[in-house]
Amino acid sequence: MVDKPILKKADFESDQAVRWCPGCGDYAILAQTQKIFPEITTEKEKVVFISGIGCSSRFPYYMNTYGFHTIHGRAPTVASGLKISNPDLSVWLVTGDGDGFSIGGNHLIHLLRRNVDLNVMLFNNRIYGLTKGQYSPTSEQGKITYSTPMGSLDYPFNPTKLALGARGAFVAKTIDRDLKHLQSMIKRASEHRGTSFIEIYQNCNIFNDGAFSELTDKETKSDRVLKVEHGEPMIFGKENDKGIHLDGTKPKVVTIGEEYSIEDILVHDETDAFIGDMLSNFTASDTFPEPLGVLYCVERPTYDDMMVDQMKQAEKNTKGPKSVNDLLNAGDTWEVK
């Protein structure tokens, strides 16, 4: 957290020409990131953006911080090694639905499980962009693409549910078109110690245009989006008259007015795993609105901190050889004269 920003947005803009397709949602994400970063740090030399392969993974080239564009799916591995070797750094991982969930799915779940202190921005456009339009592991079933002319057969992943299932301790969701919300989620992630996972819905206007239009179009978005905030009731709708009511263990959408009052609306508690799970389930459903915000956030000791502790403990408690020379000369030795 920065009390008084000393850097400006321009300080985070690199000299490289941005090469995404005109109209791509990535531009908005990049701009909001550059805009919010002065509030996140005063030491940009400590910031590292690491990515895999895909459209989203070009991101580090455009941030005037340290950056490493690695290989397909493997950014979490490089980021983990970097953070372990150099725990002072602020490490950010930029990935997409193909990079993060398909080829790199294994690394992502293990990253979340370990809770290494770094931040994941997963751009989900539900399509492969860089390879020109094949379906992704988050594409809806039946998707017609170059590789699935009769419709895709796979059932898609639900990213936030997957992240929670992998024991993610900070799981949030936002969207490219809601600039302020996007900024606030990036800031929240930066403040969380441990792996912070933000799924960012991002429109690919070339290969999957309008995938999230329900959530961004003026006519529909108020009824389709539920902005969740810790301690606030889950209210949505054009007239702010709809809410989530918990009937036993079953959530349902109710109208505030006659039968239900504001008191009956579930208040978001981001530390409650049950609520986090419930909200992640809304994504796959037609009856519930799409929850945006921090679905779940708890503090849990991080891998990197625990590793530092073990190193200190080992240094303190070791009874054996203390220097390399001692160790070279340890065990049974004998002299040849």
Add this chain to the structure above:
Amino acid sequence: MAKNVSNKTIDNVTIRFAGDSGDGMQLSGGRFTQTSAVVGNDLSTLPDFPAEIRAPAGSLAGVSSFQIHFSSQEIHTPGEKPDVLVAMNPAALKVHLKDLVPGGTLIVNKNAFTKKNLTLAGYEDDPTEDGSLVDYYSTHFIEMGKLVTNACEGIDIPSKMVDRTKNLCALGVLFWMYDRPLEPTIDWLNQKFKSKPDIIEANVRALNAGYNYGDTAEIFTTRYIVEKAKLPKGKYRNMNGTLASCLGILTAAEKSNLGITFAGYPITPASNILHTLSNWKQFGIKTYQAEDEIAGIGAALGASYGGALGITASSGPGIALKSEFLGLAVMTELPLVVINVQRGGPSTGLPTKTEQSDLFQAVYGRNGEAPIPVIAPTTPGDCFFATYEACRLAVKYMTPVMVLSDGYLVNGSEPWLIPDPNKLEDFKVEFARENDDEKFLPYKRDEKTLARNWAIPGTKGLEHRIGGLEKQDITGNVNYDSDNHQKMVEIRAQKVANIANELPKTKIFGEESGDVLILSWGSSHGACRAATETLLSENLKVGHASINWICPLPNDLGEILKKFKKILIPEVNTGQFRQIIRAEFLVDAIGLNEVQGKPLGASKIEEKVKDLING
């Protein structure tokens, strides 16, 4: 009445301990090795165990063995055919008897020759009863089960535990036969089972029971004395390749002041490197068990990017998975050390057996033009120096380096002259710093080495981006220009080639020129050296050059090859190094190739050289 025992001094002996996986043969072999080391013999060992953790007891598949060759002379191999075979059960006898030299000593645990075990081993008749052994070998059928049961009487431990001390009983017999002290083993037992006095007591009694059996049983009439070996002066310890590799890493860390992050995924036979380093946190070594092989090298590369030295270790199948990351390390020009402990392949192959068949994989196994330095240790102790050099040169040249070790080296051991770290090559590291006079250029290079600067995150003013896309010369920006690509491919190759300029002169053992040059790389060193010694003693014009660096090859190798009429390259593969040498130097090198999951023997090399000279 004291029996009549004569002492006979001999130069060298090869003993093989063989038994069921659960019989503790690795332990017996290990303790015999340690004791032989301490009494000053030169030695070389070859453990051999099945890939199955606990194959069915008594089965042929479950046989585990440990061979030790020890001598009063300098030796280079674990021996070929054992002079002494210890067979703890029928299956062990069945598997290993064919290797025992004619007239050799056979020590058998008679109690294990039950009907069930005989059937499991495929014996119709009991070979210890039917006279089929006594005519050919000097046989000792010892009721070890009974011996330990009697010895452990009164100790309050389950009979199963008592039975498990048989390996110490066998060890005791061998200690008597070769006049070795029991104290190092007793001290070791006291240390190992500190909190279990009953277990210590049982094992010590079993050890003594074996020793006393040798002392009193009428059948043993000769003790063999193997004097101290005349090794170069200095302080020694017994060293295996795993520990040596780890000590090499640690010494590199100490001399460079670099942090070490070792990230790996368990795989036979490389896992012990991860285990050993995990116990050295007090030295600042960070270890990370990754979710898979790819994550292991990825985390190591991430660590190197962050200013530590990233290291990973694996074996062939794991190296295959790591190869894309090796390409990224080549492109981003970051230091990285990859230890490949080769095993039998292809695919899962022979996980617990040794082979030298990943040479092409190491040298060529990446997409694109992606040369990396490859160094192969020649003996278990040499793993120390090879790993140290790999670390040093990875940083000096900003490149991934592969250490091409193998199962024989990491599990084998030899007496090791403990090195003085101060006498190793200096290992200095300088990270890039902000310079007000000029803009930081990530791919600007040192003129001599062609290495780029190591600019680590956290350094003010050096913010820059790297990645797997082709780099523009000097700036490191993404660049697809054709001339630039050609130039960068050449620079990366030249950088690796430059390492040859600082390699030591290749030493030729034996004749400097002559009829046959035996050219070996990596762990074939021992068999080739032993063969050369024999051939030289027969006045043949033979030399031996042992190669550590496969890539780049030593600058003087071409000249050396010209000095011999014929070049023989023995290796445990179908001729990979030979192909490289032929391609590099246009010489008609001849191969001696075996892929049997074990190191080469010296005798075949001797025969082959004689054939070449005579024919």
